[in-house]
Amino acid sequence: MADPTPVFDDLRAESDELDRLVAELSPDQWSLATPAPRWTIAHQIAHLAWTDHAALLAATDAEAFGKEVEKALAAPDRFVDEGADEGAARPPDRILADWRSGRQALQDALRAAPPGTRFPWYGPPMAAASMASARLMETWAHGQDVADALGAVRTPTDRLRHVARIGVRARDYAFGVRGLTPPAEEFRVELAGPGGDVWAYGPETAAQRVTGPALDFCLLVTRRAHRVDLAVRAEGEDAGRWLDIAQAFAGPPGEGRTAKRDGRTAEGDGR
Structure with a gap:
């Protein structure tokens, strides 16, 4: 162990x-x-x-x-x-x-x-x-809420690896909590860590893929920012559906974050 x-x-x-x-x-x-x-x-x-x-x-x-x-x-x-x-x-x-x-x-x-x-x-x-790991994820996510309220900008660290891992592992939960059937196949997720290294999850040959900065992915799966404001990209219809509903936290989705770009609202409030 x-x-x-x-x-x-x-x-x-x-x-x-x-x-x-x-x-x-x-x-x-x-x-x-x-x-x-x-x-x-x-x-x-x-x-x-x-x-x-x-x-x-x-x-x-x-x-x-x-x-x-x-x-x-x-x-x-x-x-x-x-x-x-x-x-x-x-x-x-x-x-x-x-x-x-x-x-x-x-x-x-x-x-x-x-x-x-x-x-x-x-x-x-x-x-x-x-x-x-779960407590770290929630501490980081609620810390983002505090930082946003204060107008503070936090420097991302490699501790985001814990948040990203939970977000990836919670893929099927995000579908299930909305009454949707999770995709049968695994996804490939490749994230650029704060230090420039790549954090990779899932089969390298997977057809459904998600890529982008680790910070943006963590903001997405904790519902701290709207997808349209983030540089996270999906290849494949199922991967795209996941990015619309992804969440790393337990519980039902609530209201949500408003997109800065066009005023749309995400499904989950991220509490």
């Missing part, structure tokens, strides 16, 4: 980068609207703290986590927003402190997990490294 430590280190680094972005914000800035409908910067960080808490329960108290799943099943269209609303109502310093302590506790729990351990989740059970 591969050493999961690099994934944990990358999650810490991604969280620390977002922490630096919000640590010195004024109370008024915490109230700034982000691209996600009704969500402020406070909602974004409160949501990360809320999800870290759920992940910590999954890693340390399966019975308690099972009760959280029951709450989610009872209100599938509301439980995420309700959790964010509750957290965002707290003072900014409390939101930040809760997020910091929660993500540290989750890091400790994931690093202490015996090899081969799998934790329950809202979908299939997850290994510690997979849990860390």
Whole structure:
């Protein structure tokens, strides 16, 4: 089994980068609207703290986590927003402190997990490294919302490899969550990483192909930008359909990001 430590280190680094972005914000800035409908910067960080808490329960108290799943099943269209609303109502310093302590506790729990351990989740059970990758993906995506609200430009890093991998692996999920039959054949995905290297997935001879910058692909699969504004290209009808609906996150698609080019709206809001 591969050493999961690099994934944990990358999650810490991604969280620390977002922490630096919000640590010195004024109370008024915490109230700034982000691209996600009704969500402020406070909602974004409160949501990360809320999800870290759920992940910590999954890693340390399966019975308690099972009760959280029951709450989610009872209100599938509301439980995420309700959790964010509750957290965002707290003072900014409390939101930040809760997020910091929660993500540290989750890091400790994931690093202490015996090899081969799998934790329950809202979908299939997850290994510690997979849990860390998923938390990194969500931290990066919500960090993009915060950066957009502040007008900040983030420098892409090789940590995007985790986001891209989840996006590729979630191809069939993106079709299934919309009631569509996933394509039978594998796709070839070739992405230009921030350092200039190529990240390749799938058979080299596949007829259906997706190419483009890794950053743009990650923005696409996290629904943080509309396809028409990104330099991601598809070869093949099925690959094109996938780029219209791709998502790396679990849950139903919501509203979405408006295209800067012509005002169209993507299907998923990316929460």
